[in-house]
Amino acid sequence: MQSKISNLESQIQLKVCGLIKLNQIQELVAMDVDFLGFIFYEKSPRFVLNHLALEQIAEVNHQGKVGVFVNETIEDIIKITGNAKLNYIQLHGDEDENFISELKQKLPDLVKIIKVIRVGNDISEVKKKLAEISNLEYQISNLLFDTDSKAFGGTGKSFDWSMLNELEIPLPYFLSGGISEDNFQQLTSLKQKPIALDINSKFEIEAGNKDLEKIKNFITQIKSP
């Protein structure tokens, strides 16, 4: 199969982030969504623990369960990962090289780390952030580029994706930040394509309450039959 927006590479994958409703999660699993994102950041309006217990997340039978953390302690990440049976840890805050190395050592081997690079207007800042984690190629499985903001994420705002063409991106990456039906076509101009799109607030009725019809339509747009 071949993606409508990639070239000869494999089909682009989809992550739906900010999930809080069990029935919607089950529907997304049935729709073959590749990654399910759960936000473990108390200040987010999508803070999953206000709606679901760790045991309920653990019972979701899916290999792409991603826990999103913002400047959380290693101890809490480890505890939540085990109790919710997460497969990926998305570090969305200012976690540095030492933090990531220690976390990787303490996580079960099969749990992968996605490091978020928050992108503002200054390309040199982005290059600096990439350089800061350049020794971690074996500890991190993926990067995720999102729009920089005081809220850390979930703003619905996109950054200038053409900035990615100015970077050497050392790992397969997710693209995030205000992705919608209206802008994803601009991906065709990217030299190095993302392996996955991370959608969130542009596919909601309200924070955490996903618009499943809209997601279904989006899947048909980004993936070939």
Ligand SMILES: O=C(O)c1ccccc1N[C@@H]1O[C@H](COP(=O)(O)O)[C@@H](O)[C@H]1O
């Ligand atoms: O969604 C949130 O509330 C959130 C809060 C703090 C950190 C990350 C958060 N979500 C992540 O941000 C991206 C972008 O979301 P959007 O499309 O701009 O709404 C999202 O995919 C999550 O990974």
